[in-house]
Amino acid sequence: MIDRVSNQKAWLMVLPVILLVAFNAIIPLMTVVNYSVQETFGNNVFFWEGMKWFEEVLRSERFHASLGRQILFSFTILIIEVPLGILVALNMPRRGIGVSICLVLMALPLLIPWNVVGAMWNIFALPDIGLLGRAINGMGIEYNFTQNPVSAWLTVVAMDVWHWTSLVALLSYAGLCAIPDPYYQAAKIDGAGRWQIFRHIELPKLKRVLTIAILLRFMDSFMIYTEPFVLTGGGPGNTTTFLSIDLVKIALGQFDLGPAAAMSLIYFLIVLLLCWVFYTLMMRSESNTS
């Protein structure tokens, strides 16, 4: 037997990563923690406030309202984007020139910067000069996203679906392409119909990529800021003020650093918690469905 020699030098190898994480995550996060427990005045004067800001935020109706809108928004877009993405992926060609054309077309929306998407949709949907806005009004349906909350919501949701369904579709497409032919051949021989092939072969094989797609889309949509900010600025009224928009209003508009910091941390924990719940649920259903 050879005695194991302990060698602590390996820690030096990890050091760069620790430093990097410290500078880009831990230290900024700690400054937020610092703000969240104190009242901040000019000239770096601080007063200890303890949990006051957290209690205030958690009790605030304004926070509840934007959290509610945020959850409603995220679930709405997930319910639309995931099935739509799968449907698109199922209908994408598997070979030939069509594959490249489809992939490029699908990838295009993903390459457009968020604020450009917001600006595009803003102009596109303007009731007086926008193509979409005029067309809808021309059909006799009253539509004005700058004044009518329903119109504003529909526009924000449509914009997100337009921007991000491609991501779900591309991930699903990759997942579908990874299913070996014999699965389809066996299903054919077993006499399975189209729905059964989807239900018993494609969907189970897509589970992992869909988990990733749903997590990504959930996190992204839960933190959405730029697009609705450019499109509606959170209005009309507060009807499209989601958590990030509200947070920026508090932090930079009103310069209430304490409540904004507390809200940031609560926001962060909610995202973390929901992602964990999603992930656990999906992984569990993978290991014991019958």
Next chain:
Amino acid sequence: MAEITLKAIRHSYQANPIAPSDFAIRSVDITWRDGGAYALLGPSGCGKTTLLNIISGLLRPTEGAVLFNGVDVTAQDPVARDIAQIFQFPVIYDTMSVYRNLAFPLVNRGVSGEEVDRRVKEVAGMLDLSEMLNQRAVGLTADNKQKISLGRGLVRSDVNVIMFDEPLTVIDPHLKWKLRSELKRLHQRVGFTMIYVTHDQTEALTFADEVVVMHEGDVVQVGTPRDLFDRPEHTFVGHFIGSPGMNLMPCQIVDGKPIVGHSEIPVDRFFADHDKGNGLEFGIRPECIHLDPAGFPVSVMRIDDVGRYRIIRAEFEGQPLQILVKEEELIPSENLRIRFDRSSIQIYKDGWIVDRGVAK
């Protein structure tokens, strides 16, 4: 169950095939007897899987017809043909229990509940899956999963043929033997026609009553394992079957006798002259060469020990020659002389045996 006939099958994966090399299947005419156990043997890329998919209906051949019991089924899909196919790796439905996996093909065909239950339990019994019926199929080991794939074929009492496409590829070596003998036993019990695709000669020879050897899109020989060994009809069969394969040396025929280099080899039959030796080859299995002090001299290059046998790698008339001798046999250290077993000598012209179809 059915007798399956392939008539002048040609298949190409290209749109406008012209050259012979454009065809994955060049020309295949073959009849599979009802209830036979066949192996379809050949190296990777020789067209085995293509031929299998043509029989099952997953592929439609470019030319030719597929007949089941004399009825043309070329245009029918796999469901209409009532076949079962087991693939290289186990195909199971992850979402279902073992029971529902086995029941799936029956349920899809509208079989009544009691009948499904009876058949699933019967097949599970045959395959030793009874204990696992309520488990999820996804958690099982590869060999049990492959048994489920097989079971989905067996539950249907009306299958015409069960086809295996290298079904043991992902199975651990120690389980391969077990599964293979179970397959053989199953074949005797259920009597379905079975076609087993493999590139492994041991698998083919142990499973099948008759072996179909494929080479570059052609069927080069159909025969019992014995036929393939004793009388390979094509040089490819000669060197593909057997370990090591058949020795092949260029030769000439003079007065009905083969001449390799300067040596006239004694044979037990008369070979007709074939264009004075262009493309002629002399074939002899390493097992059929014996040490004989009165025979032809060979120079020994190397001797390999392969357990119960030794392989002498020698040169005869400037041509490499492999000789298989038993472990206990003494090999003289110099001046090694050999004799060829007269009845085991075969002569090939352009790859094909010269007295093809003549006396066996």
